[in-house]
Amino acid sequence: MIDLYTWTTPNGRKASILLEELGIDYTVRAIDISKGDQFAPKFLKIAPNNRIPAIVDHDTGVQMMESGAIMLYLAEKYGRFLPEGDARWPAVEWLMWQMGGVGPMFGQVHHFVKFNSGKSAYAEERYSKEAKRLYGVLDRRLDGRDYIAGAGRGEYSIADMASWPWISRYEWQQIDLNEFPNVRDWYVRVAERPAVQRGYQVPRYVNDVPLP
Numbered sequence: 001m002i003d004l005y006t007w008t009t010p011n012g013r014k015a016s017i018l019l020e021e022l023g024i025d026y027t028v029r030a031i032d033i034s035k036g037d038q039f040a041p042k043f044l045k046i047a048p049n050n051r052i053p054a055i056v057d058h059d060t061g062v063q064m065m066e067s068g069a070i071m072l073y074l075a076e077k078y079g080r081f082l083p084e085g086d087a088r089w090p091a092v093e094w095l096m097w098q099m100g101g102v103g104p105m106f107g108q109v110h111h112f113v114k115f116n117s118g119k120s121a122y123a124e125e126r127y128s129k130e131a132k133r134l135y136g137v138l139d140r141r142l143d144g145r146d147y148i149a150g151a152g153r154g155e156y157s158i159a160d161m162a163s164w165p166w167i168s169r170y171e172w173q174q175i176d177l178n179e180f181p182n183v184r185d186w187y188v189r190v191a192e193r194p195a196v197q198r199g200y201q202v203p204r205y206v207n208d209v210p211l212p
């Protein structure tokens with residue numbers, strides 16, 4: 001049995017969407033980061049960086065922070081959503097692209113543009129420009145493909161599950177998805193998956209999955 005420590009954020013939803021896709025039993029432990037639950041000493045023992053998501057796998061004794069590591073761990077453990085052979089490393093590559101680019105940069109857009117608008121024109125411009133650039137990179141990657149990684153037109157994988165929850169906040173980022181048609185079509189394709197719909201509402205309902 002796996003315990004998932006999470007909240008209603010893109011990084012949290014990455015893990016809950018994967019667990020829903022895997023169809024395994026797991027226990028949700030809500031860490032309300034708006035109330036400071038992430039700083040509780042008990043949580044710190046599991047997640048030394050004070051961030052969600054984190055998991056404890058009671059089958060193996062593994063406890064882990066960092067959403068990218070959690071996704072790799074679960075995909076490997078259950079043998080799903082990480083392509084085999086030549087397609088494996090591109091999936092890891094695009095997972096790392098999300099971890100190093102999309103997550104940190106979009107996070108700054110949310111901070112400066114959505115929640116602190118008017119405080120720093122420089123930061124708003126810098127991070128919005130970088131977010132748009134990353135949308136462009138993803139749009140080009142998805143040209144002629146249904147999914148980010150995998151052979152041929154692609155195979156749904158943890159690379160998609162990692163980026164999708166960040167793209168789901170396109171309104172916060174003031175992005176018109178119609179400017180990035182390949183991203184828009186992929187976003188809707190992934191949004192239609194029942195497991196994605198369920199995982200989005202963990203640990204609780206905030207809003208319906210946004211649709212362009």
Ligand SMILES: N[C@@H](CCC(=O)N[C@@H](CS)C(=O)NCC(=O)O)C(=O)O
Pocket residue numbers: 009010011012033038050051052053065066067068099103
């Ligand atoms: N690189 C980490 C980032 C995790 C992260 O930033 N989580 C946010 C929510 S999306 C958080 O816990 N924030 C709490 C805080 O800022 O104190 C991961 O991918 O797991």
